[in-house]
Amino acid sequence: MDGGMIATTETLVRFTGVQKSYDGEHLVVKSLDLDIRKGEFLTLLGPSGSGKTTTLMMLAGFEVPTQGEIFLADRPIKNMPPHKRDIGMVFQNYALFPHLTIEENVAFPLSVRGVSKAEIKERVAAALDMIKLGNLANRRPGQLSGGQQQRVALARALVFNPALVLMDEPLGALDKRLREHMQLEIKRLHETMGLTVVYVTHDQGEALTMSDRIAVFNDGIVQQIDRPDALYERPVNSFVANFIGESNVLSGVVENIEQGWVRVALDTGGTVTALAVNIGGPGSRTSLSVRPERVAIETGDSGDTTMNRLPATLTDLIYLGDHTLAVLHTPGNPEFMVKLPAGAYAGLVPGQDVYIAFRPDDCRALDPV
Amino acid sequence: MTAAFVAGADVPLKRRLKRSERARQLRALGLVMPLLAFLLFTFVIPLAGMIWKSVDDWEVPQVLPHTVAALEHWNGQGLPDEAAYAALAADMRAARDAGTLPVAAKRLNYVVNGFRTTLLSTARKLKEQPAPGTAKETLIGLTPAWGERESWTAIKSASGPVTSYYLLAAVDLTRNADGAIVSAPEDQAIYRDVFIRTFTIGIGVTVLCLVLGFPVAYLLANLPTGRSNLLMIFVLLPFWTSLLVRTCAWIVILQSEGIVNGSLQWLGVIDEPLRLIYNRFGVYMAMTHVLLPFMILPLYSVMRSISPAYMRAAASLGAPPTTAFWRIYLPQTIPGIGAGCLLVFILAIGYYITPALVGGAADQMISAFIAFYTTETVNWGLASALGAVLLLSTLVLATVYGKLALGRQTTGGLKN
Numbered sequence: 001m002d003g004g005m006i007a008t009t010e011t012l013v014r015f016t017g018v019q020k021s022y023d024g025e026h027l028v029v030k031s032l033d034l035d036i037r038k039g040e041f042l043t044l045l046g047p048s049g050s051g052k053t054t055t056l057m058m059l060a061g062f063e064v065p066t067q068g069e070i071f072l073a074d075r076p077i078k079n080m081p082p083h084k085r086d087i088g089m090v091f092q093n094y095a096l097f098p099h100l101t102i103e104e105n106v107a108f109p110l111s112v113r114g115v116s117k118a119e120i121k122e123r124v125a126a127a128l129d130m131i132k133l134g135n136l137a138n139r140r141p142g143q144l145s146g147g148q149q150q151r152v153a154l155a156r157a158l159v160f161n162p163a164l165v166l167m168d169e170p171l172g173a174l175d176k177r178l179r180e181h182m183q184l185e186i187k188r189l190h191e192t193m194g195l196t197v198v199y200v201t202h203d204q205g206e207a208l209t210m211s212d213r214i215a216v217f218n219d220g221i222v223q224q225i226d227r228p229d230a231l232y233e234r235p236v237n238s239f240v241a242n243f244i245g246e247s248n249v250l251s252g253v254v255e256n257i258e259q260g261w262v263r264v265a266l267d268t269g270g271t272v273t274a275l276a277v278n279i280g281g282p283g284s285r286t287s288l289s290v291r292p293e294r295v296a297i298e299t300g301d302s303g304d305t306t307m308n309r310l311p312a313t314l315t316d317l318i319y320l321g322d323h324t325l326a327v328l329h330t331p332g333n334p335e336f337m338v339k340l341p342a343g344a345y346a347g348l349v350p351g352q353d354v355y356i357a358f359r360p361d362d363c364r365a366l367d368p369v
Numbered sequence: 370m371t372a373a374f375v376a377g378a379d380v381p382l383k384r385r386l387k388r389s390e391r392a393r394q395l396r397a398l399g400l401v402m403p404l405l406a407f408l409l410f411t412f413v414i415p416l417a418g419m420i421w422k423s424v425d426d427w428e429v430p431q432v433l434p435h436t437v438a439a440l441e442h443w444n445g446q447g448l449p450d451e452a453a454y455a456a457l458a459a460d461m462r463a464a465r466d467a468g469t470l471p472v473a474a475k476r477l478n479y480v481v482n483g484f485r486t487t488l489l490s491t492a493r494k495l496k497e498q499p500a501p502g503t504a505k506e507t508l509i510g511l512t513p514a515w516g517e518r519e520s521w522t523a524i525k526s527a528s529g530p531v532t533s534y535y536l537l538a539a540v541d542l543t544r545n546a547d548g549a550i551v552s553a554p555e556d557q558a559i560y561r562d563v564f565i566r567t568f569t570i571g572i573g574v575t576v577l578c579l580v581l582g583f584p585v586a587y588l589l590a591n592l593p594t595g596r597s598n599l600l601m602i603f604v605l606l607p608f609w610t611s612l613l614v615r616t617c618a619w620i621v622i623l624q625s626e627g628i629v630n631g632s633l634q635w636l637g638v639i640d641e642p643l644r645l646i647y648n649r650f651g652v653y654m655a656m657t658h659v660l661l662p663f664m665i666l667p668l669y670s671v672m673r674s675i676s677p678a679y680m681r682a683a684a685s686l687g688a689p690p691t692t693a694f695w696r697i698y699l700p701q702t703i704p705g706i707g708a709g710c711l712l713v714f715i716l717a718i719g720y721y722i723t724p725a726l727v728g729g730a731a732d733q734m735i736s737a738f739i740a741f742y743t744t745e746t747v748n749w750g751l752a753s754a755l756g757a758v759l760l761l762s763t764l765v766l767a768t769v770y771g772k773l774a775l776g777r778q779t780t781g782g783l784k785n
Contacts, residue, residue, distance in 0.1 A: 060681075061684070061685075062681055062684075081684070081689075081690075082684040083684045083685075083686075083687050083688055083689050083693075084687075085685075086687070088685065088686075089681075089682070089686075091678050091681070091682055092678075093676070093678060095676065095679055095681065095682035097679060097682070097683075097697055097701075099700045099701055108683070108686055108688070109686035109687050112686065112688040112689075156686065157686075160687065166685075
């Protein structure tokens with residue numbers, strides 16, 4: 001997962017103060033400052049309408065920023081037409097040219113650049129070998145399966161060695177198995193060819209699997225940009241905590257803050273110690289975020305005072321094979337989820353009164369939801 | 370187990386499937402039956418009748434039956450024997466009394482100019498049946514033309530039951546006295562020019578429609594739905610207006626005292642009114658206007674289905690807009706261009722009213738001649754033959770288009 005071997009600290013793309021509005025009233029992208037490093041796999045992740053696709057389109061040149069500037073290798077490209085940017089792009093529905101063969105499709109970016117016929121032949125053959133579709137060179141896109149078309153679209157976007165490759169939800173139309181296979185294939189191409197990739201998706205699993213870094217978009221703003229593990233383990237606000245993975249939310253009011261720790265009085269009684277991440281002063285509201293797998297269920301009082309402990313009623317046990325999901329009624333959250341490792345639910349029955357226990361540093365105090 | 374079950378069924382699976390499908394097929398047939406019957410009576414039968422008329426040669430065998438029978442064994446060399454003359458004399462007298470002689474005279478006049486006079490005047494002068502053995506000299510005595518071989522070959526060539534005369538005439542060919550196919554005499558050879566003119570106007574109008582319609586269709590296909598619907602109404606508005614009204618509107622606009630000439634003169638661009646109508650310019654103008662929707666609609670429907678992602682993909686791959694247009698967009702519109710051109714061309718070569726109203730004498734197309742022969746001279750044979758040639762060329766075009774369109778499909782389809 002660590003892309004440090006490939007990604008450098010050299011910046012390839014820089015967004016500075018970029019805004020975008022389509023109707024002159026609402027900003028789809030509110031204020032974007034983003035550095036994309038050379039050689040990294042950066043994913044723009046967010047719900048639909050969050051501005052991630054608009055950001056990609058501005059980078060590709062199909063949309064012009066309303067304000068701000070975009071630099072590609074230190075050159076401003078805001079007013080540069082797309083065909084001069086030297087950016088490869090893979091589209092959601094592949095956009096393979098239906099009237100050309102696979103070979104002609106892949107040759108297209110080379111022939112418009114005036115590459116010699118012999119060299120085109122050589123490079124197209126190499127590109128088709130790379131995606132293992134050399135035997136289908138003379139077919140038309142309509143005769144290929146979705147996965148094959150997607151690989152051709154990849155080859156076409158890579159064959160001219162672009163400085164940057166953009167991918168706009170390229171796997172959205174594929175079924176689950178093929179999608180997982182293609183994720184690994186794209187990852188492999190990224191690593192072997194040292195590509196810089198900007199990838200747009202709304203599928204967090206895909207983002208976690210493939211990315212060196214993920215920029216989480218919501219409401220036209222980058223909420224957090226970080227490595228996948230950091231995003232999951234250390235979300236900086238409630239949106240990220242709830243968007244990436246499962247999270248239990250407990251609402252309350254800040255009592256006091258001390259050396260990075262905060263005491264929170266829950267709305268429905270009880271107090272909890274949490275990491276002070278993103279909160280106001282004493283008296284302000286906060287939402288606590290706890291991952292389901294970081295919580296233990298105790299049937300009696302263990303007396304361990306380093307743990308937060310809350311009374312709860314077990315309402316349901318859902319068996320999921322590799323783990324079991326316990327649903328509990330706790331103060332502040334009637335549907336508190338706890339992930340129990342396989343076999344750890346022995347002796348629990350729905351309706352039982354229990355305690356949930358979690359460490360203060362697994363509990364993050366964030367902005368109120 | 371399964372095999373035993375299938376074998377146990379006494380009716381083979383194929384037959385059972387057929388039986389179960391039969392009801393559905395019958396219902397489908399029932400649904401299209403009224404239309405099929407309608408087409409049969411209003412289209413297929415009249416069309417077959419028209420094509421038959423272009424080869425049907427009924428006049429002479431019906432009016433001069435004995436002559437036709439007597440000439441059956443004449444080899445076309447020298448003059449026929451006495452029996453043929455006697456039969457002709459008898460036939461002429463009978464036809465004169467029955468009043469049917471002009472029918473045959475008209476038919477024979479197509480073959481030999483002036484034959485009408487020959488036949489009618491001989492019949493008039495022939496008071497009574499010549500005595501046996503004197504028919505030949507009597508007839509030659511009455512009209513010397515009966516002593517010429519051409520008169521008799523004319524009758525033989527028109528003695529049916531079918532003739533290639535009309536079809537040959539429709540392409541400026543004829544048969545000489547020996548039956549060989551030769552070019553028609555200069556003064557009768559007009560149809561090739563008319564066909565060339567018809568196809569020239571057809572091609573011209575098609576090209577104009579394509580050049581004018583393509584950008585409009587592109588705009589329509591790429592505007593947001595609301596505005597494209599509004600624009601579509603403007604395209605369809607002329608479509609819903611009567612052809613005659615639109616053609617007359619062009620007369621009003623283009624005539625010497627019309628709006629265009631008036632404006633140009635008022636602006637001082639011209640001193641004398643330009644001749645904009647009753648010539649080829651007027652024909653092109655009016656026909657292009659009338660036929661434009663037939664080009665725009667198929668183009669629009671094809672362009673609508675071309676995803677804008679293709680042009681974006683081309684740009685992202687490094688193609689400047691013009692390159693992307695020529696190499697990516699245009700080839701994908703070819704089915705629409707083909708359909709639109711075929712439609713406009715086929716409609717254009719059959720045009721009658723518009724060239725008749727806004728064209729000059731030298732701008733009349735083949736339909737005008739067909740109308741002339743059906744309504745003015747009642748020469749159904751030639752009218753049908755001209756129609757048949759027009760139909761044939763249309764069918765050839767449609768077949769070629771079909772082959773091309775099908776060829777594209779089998780090599781991979783246009784959509785993925």
